[in-house]
Amino acid sequence: MNVAYFAVRKTPPMMFSGGSSRKSGQKKSIQDLRKKHGQFWREARESARLTQQEVAAVLGYKSGQFISNVESGRCRFPESQLPKLQKLYALKAAAILEVVLEEEEWALRQAFGLD
Numbered sequence: 001m002n003v004a005y006f007a008v009r010k011t012p013p014m015m016f017s018g019g020s021s022r023k024s025g026q027k028k029s030i031q032d033l034r035k036k037h038g039q040f041w042r043e044a045r046e047s048a049r050l051t052q053q054e055v056a057a058v059l060g061y062k063s064g065q066f067i068s069n070v071e072s073g074r075c076r077f078p079e080s081q082l083p084k085l086q087k088l089y090a091l092k093a094a095a096i097l098e099v100v101l102e103e104e105e106w107a108l109r110q111a112f113g114l115d
Contacts, residue, residue, distance in 0.1 A: 033106055034073035037099050042071040044089040058088055076103065 007016070045055055052064030052071070059081050061067070069075050077085060082096050109115045 028106065030103070030106060031073060033103050034076065036073075037076065037103065038071045038073040040087075040095075040099055042076070044085075045071070046087045046092055049090070055085075055088065059084060 045052070052067040055067050056062070056064045059067075066075075070077055078102070082100070085091070086093060086096055106115075
């Protein structure tokens, strides 16, 4: 995995058991990916020393519930919010691209029956 993905992390990246699903025969689920990505967003927010409510206000949400949902892996941020999050969390664009593209690759692999 690209190191830029973990721009806000101080520890090595969390890997799925056995590494890549194609090598080990274990399949990642969309829930696994969203939980991993939720952890990324939570750590980015915490590194920026912001609350869920503060982030929600900047993004135009009335409460922090949506931020909580993203961080717990229930959903993801709309692409239109990603540039705001990049600035708010002081992230590199490559880190955000890695998160978004990993989930898109998973969906496409499922659609084409590649996994």
